[in-house]
Amino acid sequence: ETGVTQTPRHLVMGMTNKKSLKCEQHLGHNAMYWYKQSAKKPLELMFVYSLEERVENNSVPSRFSPECPNSSHLFLHLHTLQPEDSALYLCASSQVNGGRGNNEQFFGPGTRLTVL
Amino acid sequence: AQSVTQLGSHVSVSEGALVLLRCNYSSSVPPYLFWYVQYPNQGLQLLLKYTTGATLVKGINGFEAEFKKSETSFHLTKPSAHMSDAAEYFCAVRGGSQGNLIFGKGTKLSVKP
Numbered sequence: 001e002t003g004v005t006q007t008p009r010h011l012v013m014g015m016t017n018k019k020s021l022k023c024e025q026h027l028g029h030n031a032m033y034w035y036k037q038s039a040k041k042p043l044e045l046m047f048v049y050s051l052e053e054r055v056e057n058n059s060v061p062s063r064f065s066p067e068c069p070n071s072s073h074l075f076l077h078l079h080t081l082q083p084e085d086s087a088l089y090l091c092a093s094s095q096v097n098g099g100r101g102n103n104e105q106f107f108g109p110g111t112r113l114t115v116l
Numbered sequence: 117a118q119s120v121t122q123l124g125s126h127v128s129v130s131e132g133a134l135v136l137l138r139c140n141y142s143s144s145v146p147p148y149l150f151w152y153v154q155y156p157n158q159g160l161q162l163l164l165k166y167t168t169g170a171t172l173v174k175g176i177n178g179f180e181a182e183f184k185k186s187e188t189s190f191h192l193t194k195p196s197a198h199m200s201d202a203a204e205y206f207c208a209v210r211g212g213s214q215g216n217l218i219f220g221k222g223t224k225l226s227v228k229p
Contacts (some may be wrong), residue, residue, distance in 0.1 A: 002159065012184065033216065042221040043206065056218035090159055104150065105217055 003027040006091050013081065019077040021111045024093030028099050032074040033105065035059035038087035049074060050096055076116060081115045088112050094100040118143045118209045122220035130228045135179075135194040135221050139207030142188065148210035149190040150217065151181055155203045163205070166190065177201070202227045 003026045013019050025032060034046040048056035049068040063085075065077040074091055092105040123138040141147055143156060147166050164175025171183040177200075177210045199215040204224045207215040 002161065004159070006159075038123055043219040048216055092160075104162060104165055107152075107159075107161070108158075109159045112157065 002106045002108065004091060004106050004108035006089075006111050008111060009109065010112045010114075012114045012116065013078070015081060015083070017081075018077070018079040020078065021089055021091075021113075022069055023074040023076075023108055024037075025072055025091075025093035025106070025108075027093055027095075027106060029093040029095045029106070030071055032068060032071075033094075034074065034076055034090040035090040035092065036087050037090055037110070043090075047076075079112075081113075083115050085116050086113055099100045117208045118145075118155075118211055118218045120207050120209050120218055122205075122207050122223050124198075124223055125221065126226065128226040128228060129197045129198055132196050134199065135192070135225065137190065137192040137205050137207075137225065139181075139190045139220060140205070141189050141190060143162050143209055147183075147190075148182075149183060150208040151175065151179070151190075151192050152206045152208065152219075153177075153203050154206065160206060162184035165191070172187045184209075197225075197227045199227050201225060201227065 005024050007022045031050045036044045046060045047066040063080050067075040078114050088110045090110045091108040094105045119142045122139045150165045151163040153163050154160050163179050165171045166173045172221045174180045179194045204222045204227045207220040213217045
């Protein structure tokens with residue numbers, strides 16, 4: 001147990017569906033992250049939220065929409081996805097203190113997403 | 117800009133043999149370096165980290181890594197492999213001030229009986 005939970009653990013959806021992934025951290029951290037992990041590519045950072053504000057969006061398609069209502073919760077809203085979006089989506093959190101923190105991240109178990 | 121290179125996408129060792137997983141980094145600032153392990157269908161778990169101080173870092177499960185600034189390396193070792201060490205291992209370096217990490221492509225470790 002890392003203190004970061006993700007639901008659901010597995011999700012199968014059609015290309016026209018709308019679904020959401022949820023992440024919750026119980027560590028009191030002030031930053032949260034979404035990563036995509038697929039078989040063909042290394043870990044890709046998708047979004048960063050620091051103090052509940054989005055600070056990074058690595059050219060992610062608009063069919064992925066993040067939401068961070070508070071420092072403990074992070075969502076990834078999905079709509080009209082493509083089969084190539086099938087991957088393991090990992091959430092992480094860390095305590096960021098400007099440039100002084102060591103950026104150790106704590107990861108959730110991931111959501112295995114399959115798009116049909 | 118920071119980057120990480122892991123040499124070898126697959127490494128296979130016999131049980132009881134030395135494990136050596138290679139990681140080289142590039143960083144424009146003093147690096148903070150990490151090794152994470154991922155077991156099938158799970159998230160990433162921190163094995164060890166280097167921030168400052170002693171360059172030989174000990175982690176969980178008998179793993180250790182040595183920070184060598186002159187070689188820009190942070191290789192992961194374990195003297196004697198166990199079947200339970202079979203997993204994928206990721207090396208990472210601190211990215212920007214927003215807390216992100218830059219990950220290598222990972223090395224899948226297989227342990228033969």
